[in-house]
Amino acid sequence: MTFTEVVNHRRSIRKFNPDKPIDSEIVKQCIQQATIAPNSSNMQLWEFYHVTSSDKLKKLSNYCFDQSAAETAQQMIVFVVRKDLWRKRAKANLKHINKVTGGKDPKDYNRREKFANTYYTKLIPITYFDFLGIFGWLKYIIYWIIGLFRPIYRQGRKSDMRIVAHKSIGLAAQTFMLSMTDVGYDTCPMEGIDTLRIKKLLNLPFGAEINMVVACGIRVPEGIFGNRFRIPFEEVYKSV
Ligand SMILES: Cc1cc2nc3c(=O)[nH]c(=O)nc-3n(C[C@H](O)[C@H](O)[C@H](O)COP(=O)(O)O)c2cc1C
Incomplete structure (x- = not known):
């Protein structure tokens, strides 16, 4: 077919x-x-x-x-x-980045590699971390305020991350x-x-x-x- x-x-x-x-x-x-x-x-x-x-x-x-x-x-x-399993999967991605960069020290990463590294060490934890839904709502409100001035990622709450x-x-x-x-x-x-x-x-x-x-x-x-x-x-x- x-x-x-x-x-x-x-x-x-x-x-x-x-x-x-x-x-x-x-x-x-x-x-x-x-x-x-x-x-x-x-x-x-x-x-x-x-x-x-x-x-x-x-x-x-x-x-x-x-x-x-x-x-x-x-x-x-x-x-x-x-x-x-978000922490485990973020680690797996970081390990993959390290492998494809030939095991370089993250300090020596080029711009794209640095961005990928920051993505999984900083952005992903900010996105996925939550505590009883409280941090999620806080992120949601912060994103909403920033969003008044410029386009921004809006998925902050636990329910948003479930949809993701x-x-x-x-x-x-x-x-x-x-x-x-x-x-x-x-x-x-x-x-x-x-x-x-x-x-x-x-x-x-x-x-x-x-x-x-x-x-x-x-x-x-x-x-x-x-x-x-x-x-x-x-x-x-x-x-x-
Ligand atoms: C998320 C999802 C849940 C579904 N749940 C059921 C279900 O519980 N029982 C069922 O007989 N069909 C279920 N379906 C099938 C839909 O009824 C079906 O995809 C729709 O009628 C269109 O028909 P088609 O898949 O033959 O094109 C589900 C489909 C999706 C995508």
């Missing part, structure tokens, strides 16, 4: 073929493709839980309210936001689903789920958040609930 064909072929499939298993190694490769998705500040505040065991699939289906997509899924992926992290993993989920279509597999994204129970099932820490669960398998014709419906393009497309 061409890329356009892949985009058009992908549908949310609500019923998968029970007689057509899918290869977990191929699914794993699609998850790996998902990690190439663009993401905010390359912080990669995500984890992907590939559920293949029948007992966990059964429990997970129950936590997805036994929707037909979950009930008939051969495998499922839980897309998990790990905003709580969920936005990025959403792109990874879409990359995953398109990769699955490309290899002939089908998917259904689901947010009609009990996130708290899923967190417990996966033994996730307090700071982790479930973004969505993607059911995977191979479609049966009745797995597509009708023709694709979209609002007329002219209504959503604004040329400015």
Whole structure:
């Protein structure tokens, strides 16, 4: 399939073929493709839980309210936001910068390298650090005041940073689903789920958040609930 064909072929499939298993190694490769998705500040505040065991699939289906997509899924992926890992990810970025600069002392960095270093040592901590939401609101107010005089980044509050992290993993989920279509597999994204129970099932820490669960398998014709419906393009497309 061409890329356009892949985009058009992908549908949310609500019923998968029970007689057509899918290869977990191929699914794993699609998850790996998902990690190439663009993401905010390359912080990669995500984890992907590939559920293949029948007992966990059964429990997970129950936590997805036994929707037909979950009930008939051969495998499922839980897309998990790990905003709580920001320090670790900032460090990983700094380590990468150090590696690509040949292990130079940061004092000897050129302008671009210095900016990247400052970005992860100063800007990222300012952006991600919070304490009971208080620092977040303080940043929000400061940004708002500065913003009266010049353009400024506005995402200061805890809720803003949650959106930032969920936005990025959403792109990874879409990359995953398109990769699955490309290899002939089908998917259904689901947010009609009990996130708290899923967190417990996966033994996730307090700071982790479930973004969505993607059911995977191979479609049966009745797995597509009708023709694709979209609002007329002219209504959503604004040329400015
Ligand atoms: C974040 C998100 C959550 C969704 N949750 C569910 C869900 O819980 N159950 C379901 O059957 N479909 C779910 N969908 C699928 C949408 O209903 C579907 O994408 C939409 O109707 C358009 O259909 P299409 O994907 O076939 O183009 C979800 C889609 C997204 C992006």
